[in-house]
Amino acid sequence: MLPFDNADDPQVRQLWPAFKQRLRELGWVEGRNIQFDVHFTTQDIDRIRVSAAELVASAPELLVVWSNPGLAALKLATPTIPIVFALVGDPVGTGLVTNLARPGGNITGFQNFEPAMGGKWLEILKEIAPGLRRVGVVYNQNIAANVDLLRNVEAASALTGMTVTATELHNASDIERTLTEFAQVPSSGLIVMPNPLNTRYNEVIVGLAARLHLPAIYPFQLDSEKGGLVSYGFDTIEQQRGAATYVSRILKGEKAGDLPVQAPTKYQLVINLKAAKALGLDVSPQLQQRADEVIE
Incomplete structure (x- = not known):
């Protein structure tokens, strides 16, 4: 679930291919052993909530989200389907996860800018x-x-x-x-x-x-x-590659709540x-x- 208008957005054109490329490196090839159902939500809260409900109703194996409002909506929509986030700010301070080292539940991912x-x-x-x-x-x-x-x-x-x-x-x-x-x-x-x-x-x-x-x-x-x-x-490409690595690990059997939320390491x-x-x-x-x- 991506907070932009469509696939032509410059940020999407830069980051989405990097995410998929890393999955290919890990053996996940679109159309062969993985499928993507991408929802573009813009920043509209109602649209975000509708997309969250639709995605959860489709019963995917895993959900990926790029924004705080999107993550909040998915958290409310499902306590069980694994969720990997990127480009999310201060996930502990905003109550989206309880702990960075061991977030527990069904959510993990990569936070973006720290308040400092x-x-x-x-x-x-x-x-x-x-x-x-x-x-x-x-x-x-x-x-x-x-x-x-x-x-x-x-x-x-x-x-x-x-x-x-x-x-x-x-x-x-x-x-x-x-x-x-x-x-x-x-x-x-x-x-x-x-x-x-x-x-x-x-x-x-x-x-x-x-x-x-x-x-x-x-x-x-x-x-x-x-x-x-x-x-x-932070290096946005590197973060997308990290998120893809987490997706691969979860699809292979690891639990999202056992994978630490990671802060940027390269600025x-x-x-x-x-x-x-x-x-x-x-x-x-x-x-x-x-x-x-x-x-x-």
Whole structure:
């Protein structure tokens, strides 16, 4: 169950093939010994609940889900069918599992950003654009992990001397209005939180941030590759490969509740020097040396 419109979404095009490729490496070949029934739910809560009920009613051997709301819906829908999640934030704090080391029950998987990442994004943004005095955060208040990340941004703001203004994006029409309002205040920057809407419209956000001269930090490498100034986040491909490995182990007889929930182990800092130049920013050699990738 994937929180996007369809298979053409850039995130789906990047991650779904990586997931299936790892399964093929482990001997699971679509059409031969494994079948996929993919439901695209967007962020609509009603649609998520309907899809969860439909998937459980079809009695699959295993369920895979990529979002907090989707995982919450599946947890309510079945206490028995194994569930493997990815791209889920703070599963213990949100009550989706009780323990990371041994989650028990029928759920396990791979969490994404820990709350402390919010402070790290602010720190990196301030380092790449030292003149910033204010940062706008675009987030989804219905995603508990986004709220926790925002709290950490706000806590870190006192150390950087920056003020924080948070705004929720509900749909594509909110993007231009919100970013334009942020840009009207001098010395402003932007933190883009990881959620399905921000990911779906990442090209729109990246383009507007550039046009409005808003230095921005993004959660995924793909964002910087599409022209975003800087991104810092976990290796999403590696996480999908890990989720596929868990699927294989469960299909071969292991219990989901015995497999530990895993946090990201590899993070990537990507800097787009072309975007920096367009913003009039001089990225220090020290920061460039720390980056995992520098796009020129």
